[in-house]
Amino acid sequence: MNSQHSKERWVCDECTFESAQDDEFIFDNQQRWESHMRSSHQCSDDLLTFLGSMSKRTLSELAECPLCKRPPRRMRPDQDDHIAEHLHSWALRALPWNLSPNDEVSCDSPNAGSGSEIARSDMVEDEDNSKAATISETIEREITHWKHENHIPVGQRSNRLHTLTNDLRDILLKWIARTRLDTQNEKVLHHLMSINQTRAQLYCASQADMEGNEFTAQQLDDIEANLCETIELGIEYMNEAFGEEDRNRAPDPGPSHDSVKAFGEEDRNRGPDPGPSHRSVRAFGEEDRNQGPDPGPSHHSVKPATKAKSSSSSRSRIGLSFIFVVNRLAFYDPDSPLDWCRDKWMNVLPPKDLFGYSTEYPSRVMRYYDGAVTPADDYIWYRPNWNQPGYILQDAGDGVMIHATDVSSRAVFACNPHLPIVVIPEDPTTNVLSNQKKIMHALHFAHTHNAEGISFATMGMDHVPPSWDMLVRHLNGRGSRLIPSLVPPTYAPSSPPARQSRGLAGDLGVLLGMMAFSRENVDEVFLGRHALWRSRVWLGGDRSPKLYPKDVVTPPVGFLVVICLDPENPESTPERLHDFQWGGSTIVKEPSSSSSSRR
Structure with missing residues (x-):
């Protein structure tokens, strides 16, 4: 593929990241690419020289997968592993997960599992050309596969198989x-x-038996019995999971000053809930004027922070x-068996759901x-369990944990030289990002005449x-x-304006996230003399x-990056x-020439 069916082409990554058109921004020669970059992005000759080598890709001609219905598309021969995904899917299906060791006939029959029908029935079609084959998506595809492919006619099913088929359908609806x-x-996927x-x-x-091939009635009965046992194992596991959920379903008392642990630590010695405290739980800054018996929340409660009002004379002296x-x-x-999430041009993107x-x-x-x-040593970051929201907490005494008021959560990613900064405007570990184009945003800057020389970092017009x-x-x-120490070189203006850059402002989460890439240790970026x-x-x-x-x-x-109000x-x-x-x-000011070169 690399030597016989590929050709060098030039790609505009900025346009392809946002565009739904497959070939609109791929150019067969460098001159057309340079013309596009000059007209659409006002790139200077120096910048074109810098971007030229990075934008050159070796792409094959339009190719159609011979094994599934994926539409023809250009691909990179060294990176497109679509066929490999089919092989990986077959390999997974060939493993004897949950099969009875006594079912020899069903697995070793000479023709069982052979033929193009099985090969095609075992394939997982990639309907949206996404490379992110997450577990949840694969489960949905397997359910679709179960509902629409390889149906056994009702007249050929035993009563046992017919009943189990209906039971599996109902429990899968409950599972998802x-x-x-x-x-x-x-x-469940297995x-x-x-x-x-x-x-x-x-x-x-x-089908082979109907055509007069060599399968005996006993062999068919054995295969059907194996299918029934396999369905029963799946139903049994899901019912056990539902039962465990019912047993564990109880009011969450929330973290306390002695039960809040570092992320990932288990609470092995949790005792019974002591129940309501004789004192009410006070929010930060609130006085307990009427101390006495109170059937209010227990001492395990986590309360949002409230602020004491400041006088007008002190307000002017309090900083931000x-x-x-x-x-x-x-x-x-x-x-992990999960594949990397990529865009259509094979740029590796962050995972688009929490399973990644x-x-x-x-x-x-x-x-x-x-x-x-x-x-802020009086505060801790606390996430009760992975894939649940996290909080910044403070121990206010008397068993009260105060959680600071959340302002914003931003996930900031550095992807590659072609796609330097991508932002997800929420905590991606707790939300399923169903629409990749809507949720993932390339870094943009907003300009305003009221602040000449300041670039406002943002993700889109909604922000x-x-x-x-x-x-x-x-x-x-x-x-x-x-x-290039904070802003990627691709964001340099192609036609430098007369005004001098004064620095950055805009979305705080994005700015703090961009800073974090400068050092392995976040403390070195924000804390200390250096x-x-x-x-x-x-x-x-x-x-x-x-x-x-x-x-x-x-x-x-x-x-x-999670930002909260200061309680x-x-x-x-x-x-x-x-x-x-x-x-x-200006939130991030330009350094002087001496301080910039010194680092």
């Missing part, structure tokens, strides 16, 4: 009605694949503050106060003030020393961030934070 644990879904494989054997054996965490996300585990993420590495809780970032009407992929100003962001000035130097992937083979790197500052309000981001002040 809610999100399940990854380990549970894996086991059961479904084994069921579909065995039914395909029975279907082909029945917020607390935040920057947690590194772990995904694309080499030992394996864990997180929480940072310390930090506090920003008027340009300085310090540890900027309503009066703003333009998003671009370049900075608002020339000579920015934030390139922090890279001090007094709002970025001191990242003149090199690209350390964690940026250097090629298209390296998987992306991502951080989850200890009455002036930490959503309105002040919004004004801080979009009011025209």
Whole structure:
């Protein structure tokens, strides 16, 4: 494929990431690509030279999969593993999951499992050309496979098989009605694949018997009995899972000061709930004026933070503050069977649902106060269980855990030199991202005449003030020393404006996430004498961030940034934070030439 059926082409990654057209932004020669980049993106000759080698791809001619109905499409011969996915699917189905060791005939029959009918029935069609074959998606496809393929006519089913078929249909509807644990879904997937494989054997054996081939009645009965036993095993497992859920269904008392543990630690010694406390649980700043018997919440309660009102005389002296965490996300585990999520041009993207993420590495809780970032040691990051929402908590005493008011959650990813920054505007470990194009956003900047020289980082028009009407992929100003240590080189303006760049503002979560790529340890970015962001000035130097992937083979790197109001500052309000981001002040200032080169 590489030597005989491929050709060098040039791709505009910026357009293809947003476009639904397969071939509109692929060019057969470099001259047409350069013309497009000049007219559509105002790229200078120097920038074209820089981007030319990165945009050149070796793509094959339009190819159609001989094994399924995937439409013809261009592909990279060195990376398109669509055929390999078929082979992997067959290999999984060939494994003897949950088969009885006594069922020799059903597995060893000379013709069972052979023929094009079984081969085609075993394939999982990739309807949306997505490379993200997650467990949940595969379960849905196996269910579709069960409902629509290899039907055994009612007249050829025994009463046992007919009853089990209806029971399996009902329990599958119940199973997919809610999100399940990854380990549970894996086991159900194995059961479904084994069921579909065995039914395909029975279907082909029945067709062969009708055509006068060598299957005996005993062999057909054995295959059907094996199918019934396989269905029963799947139903039994799902019923056991439902029963375990019913047994464990109880009110969650919430974390307490002595039960909140680091993420991943099990509570092995949990005793009975002591029940309601004789004292009411007070929110932060609220006085207990009427202490006495109170049937209110127990001492395990977690309460949102409230703020004491400040006088007008002290308000002017209180600076802006917020607390935040920057947690590194772990995904694309080499030992996981899940494939990497890619766009149509084979750019590796972050996982688009929670099953793709394996864990997180929480940072310390930090506090920003008027340009300085310090540890907020009285607070912890707490996530009750993986795939559940996390909180920033403070132990307020008397058994009360205060959770800070959430402002925003952003997942920021560095993908590759062609697609430098991608943002998901929520916590992707807790939400199924069903629409990849809608949820994943390339980094954009908004410009406004009221703040000349400031570039406002954002993800889309839904995340900027309503009066703003333009998003671009370049900075608002020339000579920015934030390139390349914070802003990727592709965001340099092609035609430098007369005004000098003054720095960045906009979405705080995006900005903090972009900073995190500069060091392996998040503490080195934000804390200490040598922090890279001090007094709002970025001191990242003149090199690209350390964690940026250097090629298209390296998987992306991502951080989850959660920002909360500061419970200890009455002036930490959503309105002040919004004004801080979009009011025209610079959040990340340009460094001086001496400080930039020194790093």
